[in-house]
Amino acid sequence: MKIKNTRLLQALKLEPVDVPPVWLMRQAGRYLPEYRELRTKAKNFLNLCQTPELAMEVTLQPLKRFDLDAAILFSDILTIPHAMGLGLSFQEGEGPQFAKRIETIKDVEALPIPDTENALNYVVQAVQLIQQELNGRVPLIGFAGSPWTVACYMIEGSGHKNFITARKMAYQAPEVLHALLTKLVVATTQYLKGQILAGVNVVMLFDTWGGLLTPDYYQRFSLSYMKQIVANLKADPQTAHIPIILFSKGASVNLEAMAQSGANGLGIDWTVSMRDMRARVGNKVCLQGNLDPAVLFSTPQIVQATVRQLLDEWGAHPGLIVNLGHGIEQHTPIENVEALVEAVHEVKR
Amino acid sequence: MKIKNTRLLQALKLEPVDVPPVWLMRQAGRYLPEYRELRTKAKNFLNLCQTPELAMEVTLQPLKRFDLDAAILFSDILTIPHAMGLGLSFQEGEGPQFAKRIETIKDVEALPIPDTENALNYVVQAVQLIQQELNGRVPLIGFAGSPWTVACYMIEGSGHKNFITARKMAYQAPEVLHALLTKLVVATTQYLKGQILAGVNVVMLFDTWGGLLTPDYYQRFSLSYMKQIVANLKADPQTAHIPIILFSKGASVNLEAMAQSGANGLGIDWTVSMRDMRARVGNKVCLQGNLDPAVLFSTPQIVQATVRQLLDEWGAHPGLIVNLGHGIEQHTPIENVEALVEAVHEVKR
Helix, strand or coil: CCCCCHHHHHHHHHCCCCCCCEEECCCCCCCHHHHHHHHCCCHHHHHHHHHHHHHCCCHHHHHHHHCCCEEECCCCHHHHHHHCCCCCCCCCCCCCCEEECCCHHHHHHHCCCCCCCCHHHHHHHHHHHHHHHHHHCCCCEEEEEEEEHHHHHHHECCCCCCCCCHHHHHHHHHHHHHHHHHHHHHHHHHHHHHHHCCCCCEEEEEEEEECCCCCHHHHHHHHHHHHHHHHHHCCCCCCCCCCEEEEECHHHHHHHHCCCCCCEECCCCEEEEEHHHHHHHHCEEEEEEEEEEEHHHHHHHHHHHHHHHHHHCCCCCCCEEEEECCCCCCCCCCCHHHHHHHHHHHCCC | CCCCHHHHHHCCCCCCCCCCCCCCCCCCCCCCHHHHHHHHHCCCHHHHHHHHHHHHHHHHHHHHCCCCEEEECCCCCHHHHHHHHEEEEEEECEEECCCCCCCCCHHHHHHCCCCCCCCHHHHHHHHHHHHHHCCCCCEEEEEEECCCHHHHHHHHEECCCCCCHHHHHHHHHHHHHHHHHHHHHHHHHHHHHHHHCCCCCCCEEEECCCHHHCCHHHHHHHHHHHHHHHHHHCCCCCCCCCCCCEEECCCHHHHHHHHCCCCEEEECCCCCCHHHHHHHHHCCCEEEECCCCCHHHCCHHHHHHHHHHHHHCCCCCEEEEEEEEECCCCCCHHHHHHHHHHHHCCCCC
């Protein structure tokens, strides 16, 4: 299917665009009343993800309101460990919770590689439905969690402010962690390949917890495994043409190493300056970011001024995707999201 | 009183030392059985802080076990808002909780500046008792939270993984936040002056949440207020001679600006390389850090190798204080803490 709005794909190829593409992490989410309505009907978050028609509807909701340059599959980074049998649930008002957690090499060995055709087929179906519905309007981004980030939850058994159990394992039992990450590389490669064959146009790896590691351990336990996934996808003729974005939150100190990963784009969080990041990696790679999600609690005028400042600082270089530096917050006013998207596209007029 | 072990003070003056000084953030804490025993007796955490004899005993506990080069006052960064009447409590297994929180300019105006002689006199007494007991063995570090970090809790009303309410205020009602921070500068200056007059030899500002801000907002809402406190203390002949350490966790991208703050030392978290930080600020300022607290869950051999690597990478430059990059974790094995301290002092032999 021919894609009409190619800004995102051009930016990822470092080609000039009329205006920078814009999309927002967690753009389909709780700040939208129509999302909250569907979420109530679906009873719980996992049902939303696992019912292709609902995942499709949620994915498209923000596209109906805002002039966004990309859709992103509505799903969760923990679908893989759930499909591996760890028993994922989401308690109301709490984060994710696993029934089982990974402690020993035996636990790792017992994990199956989930078959995308079966255990994760709901994702394949959702992608197909979304692409039918999008009909080439904008590209669709597929995604997975990074092996390290997914391992954090599998080892901790739930969310945790600093994932000390997973970080301990890196020092106490690195061989167990390496075995787990190696298995996650296989599973994640298959999973992303499944998404690509079903129709996604770009894939992104969310490394939400890469920034909890020392630079040495970031390279050893997070980046090196993301690189394996990138290499796997780039080596396969069926997936080689799909651009890949890596996002390691809080790890921008390692940007030069990330730029060598083979990925086409790098996500940047809001705690650093895009101009500085650009200066550090030159024209080698596309950068995506990095507005503070908190700015969306100000006014449309302030949001617009902040977007203009980002674009002015960036200048005329290619390879910019405008986004937030982290997911959109729950109570974000919708008029400020509108102002953000409009301000990015305004430069054209 | 003459201090016998002057390594910490020499390092802060960038003078050569026989071996680098070492102390550990949260060195008096839950990983020590003798701490847990006192904590149980005291019924709750606030009682421990507010009873000078107990605070003294807890402060000295790690000095009895380990060959540390500094003591740090046992207290909490939220003593100031508690003394301002916000009603601090610590629920078992939860973080801090305030009975009232700050939302409007009226809330800020209603806050008193606590009188160190009265509302915070327990801290003054604790410092005096500790210094009697230490008898010049090592310097005593006093501390406070940074205005931004303390404001985070006052606005949020409790701990929160990303303090979105406080970050929102920076965009929605910056004048309220500025008023609060200005008041906290006055209160914190008085408080640290009180600690200095009572006998502390070094003071440290803990800016645990500075890293949640964009670089621009870090300078505007966190660093600029810390600089005011530094300037206040350096301008007062009674406090001018006391070295000051700033620690903004997760904000090392702003290191050059911190090095211009007037502080003598900068704390560095574990997610960056000390060698890189050193290269960025040259010989202008002492650096303190930055071992990963998680390494203390490995073995004494691995801890020692990690310390040696830090010292090797640092080289012969003056101005290093060895510490963790964040507070010591609750279940840390004591033999690994021993190994850390020994490995630092071993270079001498």
